[in-house]
Amino acid sequence: MVPFRTGEQMKRKLYIKTYGCQMNVYDTERMAEAMAPDGYVVTEQPENADLVVLNTCHIREKAAEKVYSDIGRIRAMKSTRQKQGQDMMIAVAGCVGQAEGQEIMRRAPVVDMVLGPQTYHRLPAMVREAGDRQARGQKTHLMDVEFAIEDKFAELPRPRGDKGPAAFVTIQEGCDKFCSFCVVPYTRGAEYSRPVDRVSEEVRRLVDEGVVEVTLLGQNVNAYHGEAADGSTSSLARLIRNLAEINGLERIRYTTSHPRDMDDELIAVHGEVDKCMPYLHLPIQSGSDRILAAMNRKHTADLYTDIIGRLRAARPDLALSGDFIVGFPGEMDEDFEATMQLVRDVGYAQAYSFKYSPRPGTPAAEDEAQVPEAVKAERLAALQALLGEQQKRFNADTVGRTLPVLLEKAGRHEGQLVGRSPYMQAVHVTIDDASSGNPKPGIGSIVPVEIVGAAPHSLEGRIKGAADRPAA
Numbered sequence: 001m002v003p004f005r006t007g008e009q010m011k012r013k014l015y016i017k018t019y020g021c022q023m024n025v026y027d028t029e030r031m032a033e034a035m036a037p038d039g040y041v042v043t044e045q046p047e048n049a050d051l052v053v054l055n056t057c058h059i060r061e062k063a064a065e066k067v068y069s070d071i072g073r074i075r076a077m078k079s080t081r082q083k084q085g086q087d088m089m090i091a092v093a094g095c096v097g098q099a100e101g102q103e104i105m106r107r108a109p110v111v112d113m114v115l116g117p118q119t120y121h122r123l124p125a126m127v128r129e130a131g132d133r134q135a136r137g138q139k140t141h142l143m144d145v146e147f148a149i150e151d152k153f154a155e156l157p158r159p160r161g162d163k164g165p166a167a168f169v170t171i172q173e174g175c176d177k178f179c180s181f182c183v184v185p186y187t188r189g190a191e192y193s194r195p196v197d198r199v200s201e202e203v204r205r206l207v208d209e210g211v212v213e214v215t216l217l218g219q220n221v222n223a224y225h226g227e228a229a230d231g232s233t234s235s236l237a238r239l240i241r242n243l244a245e246i247n248g249l250e251r252i253r254y255t256t257s258h259p260r261d262m263d264d265e266l267i268a269v270h271g272e273v274d275k276c277m278p279y280l281h282l283p284i285q286s287g288s289d290r291i292l293a294a295m296n297r298k299h300t301a302d303l304y305t306d307i308i309g310r311l312r313a314a315r316p317d318l319a320l321s322g323d324f325i326v327g328f329p330g331e332m333d334e335d336f337e338a339t340m341q342l343v344r345d346v347g348y349a350q351a352y353s354f355k356y357s358p359r360p361g362t363p364a365a366e367d368e369a370q371v372p373e374a375v376k377a378e379r380l381a382a383l384q385a386l387l388g389e390q391q392k393r394f395n396a397d398t399v400g401r402t403l404p405v406l407l408e409k410a411g412r413h414e415g416q417l418v419g420r421s422p423y424m425q426a427v428h429v430t431i432d433d434a435s436s437g438n439p440k441p442g443i444g445s446i447v448p449v450e451i452v453g454a455a456p457h458s459l460e461g462r463i464k465g466a467a468d469r470p471a472a
């Protein structure tokens with residue numbers, strides 16, 4: 001068997017499965033970059049991997065069970081490789097690792113190491129340590145689930161901007177809100193904001209490498225309170241205004257926000273900073289004040305709709321996205337109807353909706369007034385039908401308009417490109433014959449695209465001809 005040692009001279013294969021949110025996508029990229037100096041290259045085939053990392057998420061239903069079932073599949077692949085004289089190391093990272101580290105080691109001894117969202121920068125050192133232990137014939141079981149966030153960003157390699165013109169930048173992590181259904185405060189820890197200089201430096205470097213759009217990430221991104229160069233505390237609004245001054249950066253987005261942190265300063269940014277895109281993901285979870293109180297959301301439905309009104313006054317074309325949980329413990333028909341009414345009143349461009357499922361260790365999981373599955377399913381179907389209709393209408397309303405689209409990658413068909421509208425819609429762009437003779441727009445450019453068709457989840461557009469193509 002090949003002993004598990006890393007080294008720059010050896011090329012080893014790394015497979016990372018990412019579950020859940022955009023923060024995990026960002027973390028996965030950072031882990032791949034952190035392993036590169038040790039000779040690891042990313043593969044899409046787990047069966048060929050020397051190192052498999054499951055970057056897990058604890059938000060969705062039966063999250064831990066899905067991870068165990070994936071570990072079972074990976075174990076079979078590992079066993080095949082071992083019969084061929086090769087090995088495979090298995091790491092569980094992310095929020096399930098954080099929440100259930102000991103349990104994972106107990107239930108799945110094939111896992112070599114467990115690390116949390118705040119310790120993934122230590123992955124290379126852990127893999128080296130595990131390799132050394134293997135070579136000595138010792139057990140590898142390593143676990144690191146501390147909450148040392150400050151180290152993480154300082155020690156991670158700098159993100160590369162060579163993955164397309166749009167990039168994520170984590171600016172904030174953790175949450176102090178303790179919604180009664182959510183594990184984030186337990187798995188990601190208390191709120192932490194990266195200093196302004198570090199964020200600006202990362203964005204400038206990405207722009208130098210061709211990035212034109214950044215999405216600022218945080219579990220509670222609008223609670224951002226990073227230290228500014230003068231020692232003061234910067235809000236998210238101030239950070240966005242600073243970043244908007246970077247030449248070459250054309251678009252700024254941020255996610256995920258909490259209504260309580262949607263202050264006047266940030267609302268004003270939507271009206272005053274052109275680079276701040278007219279799209280906002282602002283979860284409410286329920287339209288019923290009774291359920292919002294039980295969820296410990298610390299806001300009412302009225303506060304939410306008031307914020308939406310002020311945002312739309314500042315930026316009338318703002319497209320909204322939200323999150324909804326149906327069947328929260330104690331949810332009655334009238335509570336659900338309040339959610340439906342709120343959705344009708346607000347009107348969403350898109351939204352995410354889920355049946356409530358208990359997360360071990362959260363207060364709501366202990367509530368005895370659990371809603372029967374059949375009721376949850378019925379409510380979810382009704383809500384999704386309404387949200388689906390709204391999304392369809394929102395997309396249909398853009399047909400006939402010309403929107404600035406950031407071209408992000410090649411499409412599936414010859415000559416087709418795929419991009420994003422300011423409202424986060426995916427746009428499949430065909431380059432019209434009439435534009436031949438024009439230099440073809442490249443990936444990374446923002447071009448005016450005439451929207452000629454709409455599907456529930458995407459738009460179809462064409463680039464205007466030579467005569468009528470204005471500068472983007």
Ligand code: SF4
Nearest residue numbers: 175177178179182184
């Ligand atoms: S604000 Fe968001 S991340 Fe924080 S506890 Fe509530 S749902 Fe979880």
